[in-house]
Amino acid sequence: MSDQYSTEPLLEMYLFETSQLLEQLEQSILSSEKESGYTEDAINEIFRIMHTIKGSSAMMLFDNIAKLAHSIEDLFFYIRKEKPEKMDLSALSDLVLEGVDFIKTEVDKIKGKSPADGNAEDLVTTSKTLLAELKQMNAVPDISLITPAPVAKSTAQTTAEDILETQHYYISQANTPVSNGTFAYKAVVHFEEGCEMENIRAYTIIHNLKETAGDLYYLPADIIDSDESVNIIRKDGFQIFITTDWDYRKMHDFLMQTIFLKDMELTSLENTSVLDQFKKKDTELVEKPIKMPTGKEVNVVEKSSRIPLQEKEALPTNTTQSIISVSVVKLDKLMDLVGEMVIAEAMVIQNPDLKGLQLSNFSKAANQLNKITSEIQDIVMSIRMVPLSATFIKMHRIVRDMCKKLDKDVQLEIIGEETEVDKNIIEHISDPLMHLVRNSVDHGIETTEERLEKGKPKSGTITLEAKNAGSDVLIIVRDDGKGLNKEKILKKAKENNLLFKNEEDMTDKEIYNLILLPGFSTKEKVTEFSGRGVGMDVVTKNIEAVGGTLSVDSVADKGTVITLKIPLTLAIIDGMNIKVGKSRYTIPTISIKESFRPKESEIIHDPDGNEMIMVRGECYAIRRLHDVYRVATNITRLSEGIIIMVEQDEKTVCVFADELLGQQQVVVKALPQYIQNFKKIRGLAGCTLLGDGSISLILDVARMFNH
Amino acid sequence: MAENYSRLEVEEDTQKDRYLTFLIGEECYGFEIKHVTEIIGIQAITEIPELPEYVKGIINLRGKIIPVMDVRLRFKKETLIYNDRTCVIVVDVNDISIGFIVDQVAEVMSIPEEDIVDPPRVHKGMNNKYIKKIGKVGNSVKLLLDCEMLLTDQESEEVNEAV
Numbered sequence: 005m006s007d008q009y010s011t012e013p014l015l016e017m018y019l020f021e022t023s024q025l026l027e028q029l030e031q032s033i034l035s036s037e038k039e040s041g042y043t044e045d046a047i048n049e050i051f052r053i054m055h056t057i058k059g060s061s062a063m064m065l066f067d068n069i070a071k072l073a074h075s076i077e078d079l080f081f082y083i084r085k086e087k088p089e090k091m092d093l094s095a096l097s098d099l100v101l102e103g104v105d106f107i108k109t110e111v112d113k114i115k116g117k118s119p120a121d122g123n124a125e126d127l128v129t130t131s132k133t134l135l136a137e138l139k140q141m142n143a144v145p146d147i148s149l150i151t152p153a154p155v156a157k158s159t160a161q162t163t164a165e166d167i168l169e170t171q172h173y174y175i176s177q178a179n180t181p182v183s184n185g186t187f188a189y190k191a192v193v194h195f196e197e198g199c200e201m202e203n204i205r206a207y208t209i210i211h212n213l214k215e216t217a218g219d220l221y222y223l224p225a226d227i228i229d230s231d232e233s234v235n236i237i238r239k240d241g242f243q244i245f246i247t248t249d250w251d252y253r254k255m256h257d258f259l260m261q262t263i264f265l266k267d268m269e270l271t272s273l274e275n276t277s278v279l280d281q282f283k284k285k286d287t288e289l290v291e292k293p294i295k296m297p298t299g300k301e302v303n304v305v306e307k308s309s310r311i312p313l314q315e316k317e318a319l320p321t322n323t324t325q326s327i328i329s330v331s332v333v334k335l336d337k338l339m340d341l342v343g344e345m346v347i348a349e350a351m352v353i354q355n356p357d358l359k360g361l362q363l364s365n366f367s368k369a370a371n372q373l374n375k376i377t378s379e380i381q382d383i384v385m386s387i388r389m390v391p392l393s394a395t396f397i398k399m400h401r402i403v404r405d406m407c408k409k410l411d412k413d414v415q416l417e418i419i420g421e422e423t424e425v426d427k428n429i430i431e432h433i434s435d436p437l438m439h440l441v442r443n444s445v446d447h448g449i450e451t452t453e454e455r456l457e458k459g460k461p462k463s464g465t466i467t468l469e470a471k472n473a474g475s476d477v478l479i480i481v482r483d484d485g486k487g488l489n490k491e492k493i494l495k496k497a498k499e500n501n502l503l504f505k506n507e508e509d510m511t512d513k514e515i516y517n518l519i520l521l522p523g524f525s526t527k528e529k530v531t532e533f534s535g536r537g538v539g540m541d542v543v544t545k546n547i548e549a550v551g552g553t554l555s556v557d558s559v560a561d562k563g564t565v566i567t568l569k570i571p572l573t574l575a576i577i578d579g580m581n582i583k584v585g586k587s588r589y590t591i592p593t594i595s596i597k598e599s600f601r602p603k604e605s606e607i608i609h610d611p612d613g614n615e616m617i618m619v620r621g622e623c624y625a626i627r628r629l630h631d632v633y634r635v636a637t638n639i640t641r642l643s644e645g646i647i648i649m650v651e652q653d654e655k656t657v658c659v660f661a662d663e664l665l666g667q668q669q670v671v672v673k674a675l676p677q678y679i680q681n682f683k684k685i686r687g688l689a690g691c692t693l694l695g696d697g698s699i700s701l702i703l704d705v706a707r708m709f710n711h
Numbered sequence: 712m713a714e715n716y717s718r719l720e721v722e723e724d725t726q727k728d729r730y731l732t733f734l735i736g737e738e739c740y741g742f743e744i745k746h747v748t749e750i751i752g753i754q755a756i757t758e759i760p761e762l763p764e765y766v767k768g769i770i771n772l773r774g775k776i777i778p779v780m781d782v783r784l785r786f787k788k789e790t791l792i793y794n795d796r797t798c799v800i801v802v803d804v805n806d807i808s809i810g811f812i813v814d815q816v817a818e819v820m821s822i823p824e825e826d827i828v829d830p831p832r833v834h835k836g837m838n839n840k841y842i843k844k845i846g847k848v849g850n851s852v853k854l855l856l857d858c859e860m861l862l863t864d865q866e867s868e869e870v871n872e873a874v
Contacts, residue, residue: 344774587758633760675759676769676778678807678862682762691757691769691776699757699771 343671413463448485585637
């Protein structure tokens, strides 16, 4: 149990880091493929990512992941080093992407607390075959340089060996001409207090010096192996004895670059006798930190091998260090608390005890408070906003895979990916969006031959566009494919009894929107990607779950446009508070067209007792809230209350309430699960707390029409 | 870790066999103390339409919105106007927070296991499916309620209503 506790944060970090790396990896593969060639940067990046994944997976004892990462790393190590001219690019991309998928599945398994037991043998073999082919193709004489990928090993200890093997890769001592050194120095380095891991930092210096050094010795000698060394370095400083070609100035500058350096003394040595002492004492010293006992704990090995890499990176990217990742749970909590604070503020400032008092100082202070809270609210909201780019970019992969499988030629164009949406919403739209893109590739875009016949450009285009529209975000999926077939849709709808009015009366748009109904799928053939009849209605449901809407438009042979309208945020809306009897309700301000007090003469009754009202020549139905929700109120005459005209999706209805209470920003809270379990309560979207601590129910305007 | 574990055990021990008892009319009922989060006075309840009568609505408990159920109405007793003795017992069962409105809270008492017996077999029309056990304390009897049943057994209820 205690084990579980201690590894939990580590595991979380691992999962987070790995999934981020995988995404990065996928990106660089796809962009490389687009440019039909791997740039040196891309190769380096892939190598580095694979290396990191390998290391951390081995540390967390996920051997299969480590193994796979290792074999791919080998492959890229070769490519990086030899820069082979002939490469089977697509096979390589396929392999890496498959590897990414494999690791992703494993990571998901780990997340779901089940053992990561996938078998990577096949992929490892493919990778090795590919490596062998590459070598053959480019016939490098010096094959012995490359460490052959070790065969499946299962224990942590042997994985540590793997790491050690790879360590040779970037400690390039052997490759650089080693000079005997014309100058000899003694340097004493002190690190800043509290910088931690002094021994690792010292090792970094040694590692960096190695390339130029002739002879190199240091005290304490066992910096990596012994924890005691940290204390010695803290107390006495880290002593280095070195012979090198560098002159004093260069040496000095080099050492001054050390991170967390407090002070450093560099003295030239007249003779090398000091060094000779060391030579006699322990000739192995230099090698020691590299060749470590393999039985050592993996994470220690890991540190020593990773730090040099990371430190190198850290130097140029220091400026981006100002970004940290925070768990969403904490943000949710913060959001809740800010909501609370806004309410508490209203409670204080509008306290009934203060009524009628002249408090000029108090109101000044209150104003100040008000400013600050609204600023905090804005900031917290903006923290939760995430650009859509990550979601959009994922689609590249889907389009690529499908094109390969279906033998189509499709370009994905992305516009406005910097548009920001609340984190919660992003999670909800990712799947629907994927579905839509798949649909477009599978059903929308024609095969290359068909396209040429129709005189269209050979490759189809799918455009993914996001833009802000007031308090909504529009996401548009557009393809230039064959468009929707009206007749087919109508036929299918008739078969499945989905028609709600006469065929002849339906507009094109209404016909197209039929495909959003449950149980509708036009594709005759079920393919791997779509056409199982649970397509668009699931998309619709998911989008509706976050308060969005979906609409379809299409022109035959020109293409199809699907527009998702999604609220910017779920958490806070502009609302109009209204009162009925003792209850309060909130209507989202965006759906309110106008409000007015009706005259009795404008009201029309039909024989069924329904009430309607004429406004500027148009007739609207009236819904009395007190009737709908059975609330006791004294105001039942329409001329005494107020009518609020609300509009949603081009439908309009008049809602009758007692009075308007005023407009304010409200924090949307879900109704308690227990209440929702009873049944879906008609026309309620949630609830919110008003300034005086009372609860107001938020009306879901769209559902009010279905009464 | 061992420390943690033992602390956990102690904590469980202090809650074991302890019940919060309350009155509804003449009867004394009890909840297992481990379910109870807090007891608050009655406060303004926001009604929600289209719910069974015994679910009175929702309340604002320091920013958390929780539903409240009138136990009196749940047991099909006549309504009583709320007074200053009326309390809401906030209970946490299976991650659902809910308030139970009761006439009056009595006390927290220990009822040792050996004094707890099964309720008598169900008679027709007798509404005791919510009573898990019966505790004997001196001469009196405490009806120990099954919180989960109170929450989950609404389907059959609704069927009855529909009939």
